[in-house]
Amino acid sequence: MTTTTTLEGKIITPADRRYALLRSTYTQVARPAMVILPETTADVVSALHYAREQDLPIAVRSGGHGLSGRSSNNGGTVIDLSALNEIRVLDRGARLVRVGAGARWAHVARALAPAGLAISSGDHGNVGVGGLATAGGIGWLARDYGLTIDHIRAAEIVLADGTVVRADAEHDPDLFWAVRGAGAGVGIxxxxxxxxxxxxxVGMAQLTMLADRDGRTLTRWADYLATAPRELTTAGMLMSYGDDVVLSLTAVIASPDDSRAHRxxxxxxxxxxxxxxxxxxxLPYAGLVPTAHLHTNIGxxxxTTINGLLRELTPAAAKSITAAAIGPTPALMQLRSLGGAINDVAADDTAYAHRDHNVLVIGTVFPPQDDAALGRVxxxxxxxxxxxxxxFSxxxxxxxxxxxxxxxxxxxxLDIWRRYDPDGIFRSALYQNELA
Known part of the structure; x- marks a missing residue:
């Protein structure tokens, strides 16, 4: 059986009516030469071989929500994993779950709810599993649960040559290390x-407040989170509001105790x-990432987004972040509380090394502002x-x-990426040959 036979009906070209709903990401309208929709791991192998035969750039997509837009391309091939969306409890006693890379986190939360299980998984139900679970996974339970990657026990991977491996702590340990934080460059x-x-x-509170223009609101927030119960994880949006600045905080408390949540x-x-x-x-955990979030990604x-990690939110840093939200060309500034269980993991245990940071700050601008405008802010x-x-970049x-x-x-x-992908087909798609 030929590769094209196994992929019959799964190769979507611009002439196909499905193409319009498959070509783009959430942030970017793209025009790939084709989108391949594998339904099994064997199909992924066939899709990879076929894509390499075409000698076109390859993008891999799990959800298409990635802010970078690199889960699609112009003129290349997109391997869309959305049909690989199995969610299955393997061992309830060990709380071990198998999740397909193409599943969305809303589906994962809903599927695990009857078993009383949850996986900390970002803040939007439409995000695909694969992109988040190979880069980190800063979610609503981050300070209590840690990163998503901290709880991956094994991964099934199609390497650049089409080999299928199951990597874990004992089998291909270097590959397993890289998958947890830098997985986009080792394979599919x-x-x-x-x-x-x-x-x-979980308990959830949403607070909207006027913030100090000199940054003191942010330092008070960070100072409290440094000593707060680790069941508490927060995310904030800082926005200009006329001559004022507003901080909108969402707080999630991973505790069944209402009085503890209130405190x-x-x-x-x-x-x-x-x-x-x-x-x-x-509300149930699934209520944080509900199926109502699900949508088609059409750009x-x-x-344009950039982010940075801080070990400590100093007064000077808080003042700079606030100024970025209220300047003449303001950016939407977001803040995430880290620390807690994230920092329990050693820096060299995974490819995510930032284990002594306590704040993530994200800056975003929207058209007509561009990357240059964001850079100035x-x-x-x-x-x-x-x-x-x-x-978030x-x-x-x-x-x-x-x-x-x-x-x-x-x-x-880089050593592991080059070893497992010597031709750089995944690396070049990610970093445009910057790391060839």
């Missing part, structure tokens, strides 16, 4: 075995200049950052690589 991950958390409901959230109400609105409720939200913020997270070049993977971690990542 088709499935993960992940140890889930025992969790049904954890209470200090957050006082970090701003004035509390404008607040809500609190208990509907063009944006971000310049003062960047002085305070130390490293970056691969999943539209800049993918050699400098960005070293921010994602610093020092010896980066050297080891």
């Amino acid at each position: 991950v088709t499935a993960f075995e992940i140890e889930a958390a025992e969790l049904r409901d 954890a959230v209470a200090p957050l109400r006082g970090v701003g200049r004035k509390l404008l609105d607040q809500t609190a409720r208990r 509907q939200q063009p944006s 971000w310049r003062n913020v960047a002085e305070h950052t130390d490293g970056a997270y691969a999943n 539209t800049r993918l070049d050699a400098a960005a690589f070293r921010r994602f993977y610093p020092g010896r971690t980066g050297d080891r990542v």
Whole structure:
């Protein structure tokens, strides 16, 4: 049986009516020569062989939500994993779950809910499993559960030559190390075995407040999170509002105890200049990443994004972040609380080395502002950052690589990428030959 026979009906070209719904990512309208829709791991092998025979750039897509837009391309081949979406509890006692790379996190949360299990998985149900679970996984349970990659126990991977391997701590340990944080450059991950958390409901509070223009609101937020119960994870959006600046905080408490949740959230109400609105409720974990989030990605939200990690949110850093949100060409500034279980893992245990950082700051601009505009806004913020997270950046070049993977971690990542992908077909698609 030929490759084209096994892929019959699964190769989508511009003449196919399905093409319009498959060509793009969430942030970018793209025009690939073809999109291949494998349904099994064997199909992925065939798709990879076929794509390499065409000698076209290859992009791999799990969800298409990736901000970089590199899960599609112009004129190349896209291998879309959306049909590899199995979600199965392998061992309830060990909380071990098999999840296909093409599943969306909304489906994962809904499928695991009857078993009382959850996997910390980003903040939007439409995000694909593969992209998040190969780069880190900073989610709603991050300080209590850690990163998604910290709980991957095995991964099924199609290598650049079409070989299928199952990597874990004992089999292909170097490959397993790289998959957890730098997996996009080693091959096509088709499935993960992940140890889930025992969790049904969470507490959630949403607080909107006027923030201090000099950054003191942000330092009070960070100072509290440094000592807060690790069940508490927060995400904030800092936005200009006329002559004021507003901080919108979402707090998630991974505890079934309402009184404990109330005590954890209470200090957050006082970090701003004035509390404008607040809500609190208990909901199933699946309610944080609901199936209502699911949508087709057609380039509907063009944006430019960059991020940085901070060990400590100093007054100077907080002032720079706030200024970026309220300047003449403001950026949308987001903040994520890290620390807790994330920092329990040694820096060299996975390819995500940033294990002593406590804050992630993200800057985004929308058209007509562009990368140059974001660069001007971000310049003062960047002085305070130390490293970056691969999943929140539209800049993918050699400098960005070293921010994602610093020092010896980066050297080891490159060595493994080159060993498992000597022709650089995945590496070149990610970093445009910057790391050839």
